[in-house]
Amino acid sequence: MSNGQPTPFPGQSDKIVQVENLSKKYGDNVAVNGISFSLTKGEVFAFLGPNGAGKTTTVEILECLRNPTGGQAKVLGYDVSKRSDQAEIRKRIGVLPQDFNAIDRLTVRENINYFGAMFKHQLDADKLIELVDLKDKRDEQFKKLSGGLKQRVGLAVSLVNDPDVVFLDEPTTGLDPRARRDVWGVVERLRSQGKTVFLTTHYMDEAEYLADIVSIIDHGQIIASGTPDQLIDTHGGKKTLIIRDAGEEGLKQLPTGLPKAELRNAGDIAIPLNNGELTNILMSLGQTPLHDKEIEVRRPTLDDVFLNLTGRRVSEEGN
Amino acid sequence: MTYFSTLPVVESRRRETRMSRIITIINGHFKSWYRSKSNIFWTIAFPLLLIVLFGAIFGSGSTKFDLYVQNQDLSGNTPTYLSGQYVSALSNTTAFNLHMVAAEQTNPLSYVKDDAQLHNRGQRLLVIPLGFQTVLNTTHQAKIQLYMDQTDQASASLAGIVNAATVSYAAHLSPTTDNVNVQQVGIVTKNIRYIDFFIPGVIGMTLLTTGVFGAVNTNGRYRELKIIKKLATTPLSKLEWILGMVGYQMILATISLVVILFFGYAIFGVTATIDIYTVGLVVAAALLFPGIGMVLANFVKEAESADAAANAITFPMMFLAGTFWPRETLPDIMKIIANFMPLTYVNDGLRDALIYAEPAQALTNTIIALGLAAFFIVLGSLLMNWKEE
Ligand SMILES: Nc1ncnc2c1ncn2[C@@H]1O[C@H](COP(=O)(O)OP(=O)(O)OP(=O)(O)O)[C@@H](O)[C@H]1O
Numbered sequence: 001m002s003n004g005q006p007t008p009f010p011g012q013s014d015k016i017v018q019v020e021n022l023s024k025k026y027g028d029n030v031a032v033n034g035i036s037f038s039l040t041k042g043e044v045f046a047f048l049g050p051n052g053a054g055k056t057t058t059v060e061i062l063e064c065l066r067n068p069t070g071g072q073a074k075v076l077g078y079d080v081s082k083r084s085d086q087a088e089i090r091k092r093i094g095v096l097p098q099d100f101n102a103i104d105r106l107t108v109r110e111n112i113n114y115f116g117a118m119f120k121h122q123l124d125a126d127k128l129i130e131l132v133d134l135k136d137k138r139d140e141q142f143k144k145l146s147g148g149l150k151q152r153v154g155l156a157v158s159l160v161n162d163p164d165v166v167f168l169d170e171p172t173t174g175l176d177p178r179a180r181r182d183v184w185g186v187v188e189r190l191r192s193q194g195k196t197v198f199l200t201t202h203y204m205d206e207a208e209y210l211a212d213i214v215s216i217i218d219h220g221q222i223i224a225s226g227t228p229d230q231l232i233d234t235h236g237g238k239k240t241l242i243i244r245d246a247g248e249e250g251l252k253q254l255p256t257g258l259p260k261a262e263l264r265n266a267g268d269i270a271i272p273l274n275n276g277e278l279t280n281i282l283m284s285l286g287q288t289p290l291h292d293k294e295i296e297v298r299r300p301t302l303d304d305v306f307l308n309l310t311g312r313r314v315s316e317e318g319n
Numbered sequence: 320m321t322y323f324s325t326l327p328v329v330e331s332r333r334r335e336t337r338m339s340r341i342i343t344i345i346n347g348h349f350k351s352w353y354r355s356k357s358n359i360f361w362t363i364a365f366p367l368l369l370i371v372l373f374g375a376i377f378g379s380g381s382t383k384f385d386l387y388v389q390n391q392d393l394s395g396n397t398p399t400y401l402s403g404q405y406v407s408a409l410s411n412t413t414a415f416n417l418h419m420v421a422a423e424q425t426n427p428l429s430y431v432k433d434d435a436q437l438h439n440r441g442q443r444l445l446v447i448p449l450g451f452q453t454v455l456n457t458t459h460q461a462k463i464q465l466y467m468d469q470t471d472q473a474s475a476s477l478a479g480i481v482n483a484a485t486v487s488y489a490a491h492l493s494p495t496t497d498n499v500n501v502q503q504v505g506i507v508t509k510n511i512r513y514i515d516f517f518i519p520g521v522i523g524m525t526l527l528t529t530g531v532f533g534a535v536n537t538n539g540r541y542r543e544l545k546i547i548k549k550l551a552t553t554p555l556s557k558l559e560w561i562l563g564m565v566g567y568q569m570i571l572a573t574i575s576l577v578v579i580l581f582f583g584y585a586i587f588g589v590t591a592t593i594d595i596y597t598v599g600l601v602v603a604a605a606l607l608f609p610g611i612g613m614v615l616a617n618f619v620k621e622a623e624s625a626d627a628a629a630n631a632i633t634f635p636m637m638f639l640a641g642t643f644w645p646r647e648t649l650p651d652i653m654k655i656i657a658n659f660m661p662l663t664y665v666n667d668g669l670r671d672a673l674i675y676a677e678p679a680q681a682l683t684n685t686i687i688a689l690g691l692a693a694f695f696i697v698l699g700s701l702l703m704n705w706k707e708e
């Protein structure tokens with residue numbers, strides 16, 4: 001029974017997205033394997049995982065673009081598997097598909113109005129253009145814009161119906177660092193205005209920087225969830241003391257009795273830190289020629305979380 | 320809790336949705352079309368260029384009147400003396416380009432129709448009947464038949480010159496009697512020249528290419544760009560999307576038709592009648608060719624290969640379906656293949672409707688074209704994945 005009325009899970013009416021034991025198989029390939037999670041109103045939620053982890057599959061099930069093969073998913077209280085509910089979901093969600101491009105020969109403003117016209121109500125195009133900082137490009141054709149600006153048009157388009165939840169599938173993949181920062185800026189603005197955002201990414205720093213809640217997905221399964229701090233505390237492992245540019249020679253100069261050090265990147269020495277050991281180690285280092293090297297204490301990041309959980313790292317390209 | 324409090328939700332626009340969605344799609348396609356120089360070239364400039372080119376190649380540059388002459392009055396294999404004299408008399412007026420039709424031609428009118436079309440000539444035939452010389456020598460009452468269309472702009476002056484030449488020839492034979500009589504026989508040829516034949520073909524060709532390539536572009540490329548995916552997450556339905564595309568194609572088809580016909584009239588004096596069949600054929604073409612393009616775009620997923628496939632289909636179809644030359648000139652096997660080319664029925668129908676004024680044939684071709692259109696647009700729509708890939 002839907003009658004166009006949302007049917008929330010009992011006692012969880014502020015849940016914008018509610019996924020239980022969701023699965024998707026393509027033939028024998030299990031792309032999503034029994035995942036559960038939920039999104040609360042006003043939250044920025046990041047789905048973090050490498051290529052082929054099942055991010056797009058999950059998001060597109062929530063967007064009613066693909067049918068799940070198992071489990072249940074509700075968006076804004078509506079069931080993604082019910083036809084009549086799907087119509088309601090489509091009115092209320094904002095979507096930026098992975099690798100989205102708007103229409104080449106329409107201008108920024110025309111594109112916003114084009115996609116806006118698909119809905120009964122749309123936000124004012126000029127205000128959206130302001131939100132994504134494209135004021136001086138508003139009458140420029142889409143195809144003439146740089147990659148970063150194109151992505152901002154995509155963001156504006158995904159907001160055009162004033163959605164209750166916005167799905168951004170890898171919004172910064174392939175962008176240069178500056179353009180990535182710009183996109184982050186827009187997402188931060190959305191957060192500050194209370195929008196609920198579901199974003200997928202394979203950039204660890206992006207999830208850490210933007211998300212209130214991160215779920216790490218790998219091979220179709222959620223392997224950890226929580227705030228970035230929680231994840232780092234639980235799965236990040238020890239802090240590390242880094243001695244920059246010390247090289248092989250530096251290794252030999254280390255005082256004895258330290259935890260096992262290793263050489264990283266371009267000759268950095270990394271020493272895992274147990275709680276309370278820092279002062280002692282620094283003091284013993286002071287006796288060696290290493291004392292005038294650059295020394296820093298590094299907190300674990302989501303990279304370390306992922307490494308510890310899976311034994312792999314994710315490359316820039318997401319592999 | 321007010322979402323997006325800094326954004327003016329109150330300024331949001333209200334609209335009647337279904338129709339406005341379709342119009343938005345038509346509008347988007349149309350803007351994308353006229354903002355692309357290459358689109359304008361292929362849908363407008365290229366057809367006009369072809370018309371000028373083919374018109375110049377096949378058009379006769381001379382200001383003389385074309386006149387086909389069949390001299391049936393042979394003795395053995397050579398014209399009789401008097402009939403030969405008569406042909407010379409016509410020739411001496413220097414007003415005609417005489418084209419001789421072999422006496423064995425049993426259906427000279429149909430021969431003239433084809434040949435005149437092919438060479439972009441006026442369709443007029445003068446027949447000197449068998450026994451011309453005998454009759455002149457005995458009863459002095461010979462008859463010549465002049466087949467001509469009353470609507471032929473040249474008919475009056477041409478008949479005048481033929482008559483004058485005949486009178487002077489007759490006077491030369493015998494000054495006192497009026498012994499050779501020119502009978503004018505009206506024929507409804509609409510005096511079809513090559514250019515008249517060619518122009519509906521160019522329209523058919525333009526509808527074919529804009530339809531097939533337009534659909535490949537909007538259903539193949541838009542899929543690659545994730546525009547279709549994005550639209551599928553909005554309230555827009557697949558049917559509305561297809562209606563929008565077809566509506567756009569109809570507008571484009573109408574523009575092509577009007578521009579080409581106007582151009583044909585202005586440069587070559589091609590007069591066409593736009594009737595209900597023309598409308599039916601344009602509607603059919605705007606469904607049929609995008610339908611074929613949609614089928615292609617769904618079988619060949621990558622937009623670039625779909626483009627290549629569209630080329631591979633449209634080019635042979637253009638030639639086989641009698642766009643540039645009458646199909647009669649094709650080898651038999653090609654004629655058979657042509658029967659399976661949807662463009663054949665659009666081309667023929669457009670010729671019947673616009674130029675030949677043959678409503679019965681136009682109706683048949685329109686019905687076949689509409690049937691094919693229904694088949695392909697439904698097939699293309701069923702094959703198209705709106706949501707899951
Ligand atoms: N339409 C499909 N048909 C068959 N298999 C698919 C389809 N879409 C995705 N897959 C497979 O499902 C798995 C998950 O793919 P998905 O696109 O969801 O991953 P992703 O996390 O979004 O990856 P990426 O970072 O590359 O976008 C992959 O193994 C992929 O090959």
Ligand SMILES: [Mg+2]
Nearest residue numbers: 055056057098
């Ligand atoms: Mg993906």
